[in-house]
Amino acid sequence: MTAIDDAFDQLRRHRGLSRVGDPVEVDGAIRIEIDIPVELPSRARPAGVSATGVRAIETCTLVFPSGWPLCAPRPYLRADFPLDLPHINPHRSGQLVSPCVFEGSLDELLHRFGLDAVIDQVIEWLRNAAAGMLIDHAQGWEPTRRDACPSTIVFSAERLSAAAPIDGTILTTSASYATVEGGLFAFLAPGFNPWPDLVFDQTQQGEPRGKWASGHCAAFVARAPIIDGQPHVVATYQPETVADLDSLLGRATALGVDRDTLARVLDDYYRRSVFDPRQDMRGWTHGLYAIVVLVVQRPVALVGTPGRSIEVLPYVVRYEVDAQSPFERKASVHPAFHAHALAPELLARTSGHPAQATTQKLVLLGCGSLGSKIGLHLGRAGFGGFTFVDNEGMSPHNLARHALVDEMSGLLPPNKAEQMKAAFAKLSHADARAVDGDAVSVLSDAARFADVVPDDATLILDATASLQVLAAASKAAPLAGCSARLARAAMYGQGRCAVLMLEGPGRTVRVDDLAALLFEHCRVNPEVRVAIAGDSTEPTRVFVGDNCRSLTTPISDAVVSRSAAPMAIQIERWLVGGLPLSGQLCIGVADAAALGMSWTTVATSPVTVVSVTEDGGWDVRILPAVAEAIDADARYWGASETGGALIGRISYECRTITITGLVDAPPDSVRGSARFILGTSGLVQNLRRAHADSLGYLMFVGTWHSHPLGGPHSGIDRETLRSIARDAGGLPAVSLVWTPTGLRCAIDRW
Structure with missing residues (x-):
């Protein structure tokens, strides 16, 4: 068969x-x-x-x-x-x-x-x-179908719709074109600037000579006038039937466009072009072209274009030019495909994001390998309102992992921020800014911060991987009154662990809190601990010249991308869905037996901050899990005092002690109605284990105990604190007291 x-x-x-x-x-x-x-x-x-x-x-x-x-x-x-x-x-x-x-x-x-x-x-x-159900208005308006057009016209439908006159006049603007065998590939000028006196031109191209041609032609944009604030809605589906000039004018009439006005502007354009003394129409062997775009208001949004109920219908008018009979107008017309011009709206729509969400203003601190990749992912998703901050130039070895690959042929190495801005311009993002500056100075200087960070910015992303920037961000006064939330992206362990942090609203959770929480997480999660540790805790000196070295971590571009893409996805979700009302710690760990990463997100409620004036003044920041555990233990023991040891991070630069975790009281501890004595059985070993499991980031910072009846530190409490401080080797020691009305804190240093 x-x-x-x-x-x-x-x-x-x-x-x-x-x-x-x-x-x-x-x-x-x-x-x-x-x-x-x-x-x-x-x-x-x-x-x-x-x-x-x-x-x-x-x-x-x-x-x-x-x-x-x-x-x-x-x-x-x-x-x-x-x-x-x-x-x-x-x-x-x-x-x-x-x-x-x-x-x-x-x-x-x-x-x-x-x-x-x-x-x-x-x-x-x-x-x-x-x-009569081929169109379902619940799904949207089905655009006029065009499946066999020899021409394609490229422009932003949203911007052209906004530029179309609403008073019945016709906009004459410019288009650049290439033509071969009667088909036209044209780009409308993106600004849609009026050019009423435009004349046609054509240059022969290709071998044999004149195989194809290019030049500039007029594009006429027309729509029905808006009367008393109401657009002319066309709710009747009309299949494409335009085949000549008369049927084009008939279609315009059916859509509410004045037929005579359109015919007149086409006629004037033809006459102006043919008799222009600067032109030689004998060279127009491919014909004289005009583009007509009819703009139509539909009753509902178009299928595949949420939010836009205006349809654009482009046509190509081709005049055969006879130098012997210039007054004779032999015109043919055919429908053309519309192709969206590269624009933020197109990028957003292609990425599945509402265009409004992508207009938010963002700041990227650090345009290195990780920052550039996250930035380009967001840029291609339609987010173009970036301010790029970086004070370093591109070196040849940077191209091993950087998102940008522009040739570096100038005398001076190009600035990374400027290159990111240029890349965004190629993606049609005209509002991107570049700042050749140090992130530390931006975060530390209020005037500099005001110049760099827009007042209505939504997010500041620190991708510098710099501990100095982390310290500057932790105590940055300008961030306190800023509407933007601060996030930080980093990789650890030669790319085996990726971390994205987002501060809480109003800095109720800061990036230094989240960094400390990350290493507290290492204490209880061996997979995270092993991933962060990697093969080495230090960057490697990579030789980038016969006698030059650079401190960097040797990992491949693909490994950086493996971290950058999920981070960009999470940031997109935050920007589109709204920033969460809590601090966020997102941890990605490379799968040992696979190629991907497993991600965990930890939401963090506001940190408890206790400020003390002792020893020059310190802020003791207590992570929520610690405060909750202390409260639960104190209430469990009721009238008896209880307590334990505190694990945390001390930052002299920020005058901050962050308490991230607890070591439970040893079994030989004594709990009584008037006193708590912290036992010693296994305590030192447990403290050392906490230090080691946090990869040395966290350490023993003091003790806590409860006062079920309330009250400040007693004399015995002070003496105990002084004893701990003597053994701390010059580090500040914390004594935290739980009372029914809140936490009280004292600090001593020997």
């Missing part, structure tokens, strides 16, 4: 068909007619035809190409099938009508579900056509 015989047999078995004709070969393809009983609406059944013109029995011609069975058959309906229905492919008068029965590829449908599925789609299409 041949492939066609097999198809014929399948069609005869299909229950939705009332007749299957014999296969007939026409021009190398096989045609099989099938009769399809159509389920008409009840009110149309007596007449045998629906209000939309669909009959009770419709004959469909299936054209099996020579590529069958690798290629699906194409369905065609009778030549007089009604054309005022959506989802009909362009065709010429007198030909069979080609319905668009499937949103995707019929070839893919065939190979996924078989020939029956193709026939089912035709049956379903006819049923919906009979019921």
Whole structure:
């Protein structure tokens, strides 16, 4: 049995068909007619035809190409099938009508579900056509279909719609084009600046000479006038039927555009171009072109374009120019494809983000390998309002892992921030800024901060991997009154661990709190601890010249990307869905036996801050889990005093002691109604283990105990604190007292 015989047999078995004709070969393809009983609406059944013109029995011609069975058959309906229905492919008068029965590829449908599925789609299409349900306004307006256009016009639909005059006049603007064999590929000038006196020009290109041509032509943008604040809404679907100048003017009239005005501007443009003394129309061997874009207000948003209910319909007008008869206007017109120009709106739509969300202003501190990759991911997702801050230039070895690969041929190494700005400009982000500056100075100087960080910024991302910047950010006074939230991205262990931190609203949780929490997490999670430790705790000196070295971590570009992409995804979610109301610590650990990373997010409520004036003044920052554990233990023991040891991080630069965890009281501790004595059995070993498990980041910083009846530190408490301070080697020691009304803190240093 041949492939066609097999198809014929399948069609005869299909229950939705009332007749299957014999296969007939026409021009190398096989045609099989099938009769399809159509389920008409009840009110149309007596007449045998629906209000939309669909009959009770419709004959469909299936054209099996020579590529069958690798290629699906194409369905065609009778030549007089009604054309005022959506989802009909362009065709010429007198030909069979080609319905668009499937949103995707019929070839893919065939190979996924078989020939029956193709026939089912035709049956379903006819049923919906009979019921007038080919357009579902709940899904959006179906744009006018164009499947066989020789021309493509590139422009931003949103920006053109905004530029289209609303008073009935016609905007004349410029387009650059290339043409070959009657087709046009053109870019409308992105600013849509008016150019009423524009004349056509054309330069012959290619070999043999004149194989193709390029130049500039006029683009005319027209829409129906807005009257009394109300746009002219066109709610009737019209298939594409424009084939000449008269039908173009007729389509304009049907859409509310003044026919005579459009005809006049086209005529003036032709005459102006042909008789311009600077032009030689004898060289216009490819013809004289004009572009017309009709802007139409639809009743609902377009399918695939949420939020935009304006449809754009571009056409190409081609005049054959005869130098002997310049007054004779021989014009042909054909519809053109619209292709979105590269614009933030297109990037956002392609990435699935609402355009409004991508207008937020962002600041990136550090444009190195990690920062550049996160920035470019966000830029390609439509987020273009960046201020890039970096004071370093690109070195050749940076290109091993940097997102940018521009050639460095100048005398001076290009600044990383400037290169990021240039890359964003190529992505159509015109508002990106570059600051050649040090992140520390930006965070430390209020005036500098005000110059760099926009007042309405949403997020500041620190991707410097600098501990100095972390310290500066921790105590940065300008951040206190800033609307922007601070985030920090970093990699550890040669890229085996990636960390993204987000401060809480109003800095109720800071990046230094989250950094300390990360290493507290190491104490209880061996996988995180091993990943952060990596093979070495120190950067490696990589030789970048015969006598030059650079401190860096030797990891591949792919490893950096493995961390950067999930971080960018999380940031996108924060920006689109709204920043969370808590601090966030996102930890990614490379899978030992796989290629990806496993991510965990820890949400952190506000930190408890106790300020003390002793020893020059310190802020003791107590992470929520610690405060909750102390409170739970104190209430468990009730009237008896209890306590334990404190683990944390001391920062002299910020005059901050961050308490991240506890070591439980040893079993030989004494709890009484008037006193708590911390035991010693195993205490030193447990403290050393906490220090080691936190990779040396955290240490013993003091003790805590409860006062069930309240009250400040007693004399005995002070003496105990002094004893701990003597053994601390010059480090400050903390004594934290739980009372029913809150925590009290004392600090001593020997």
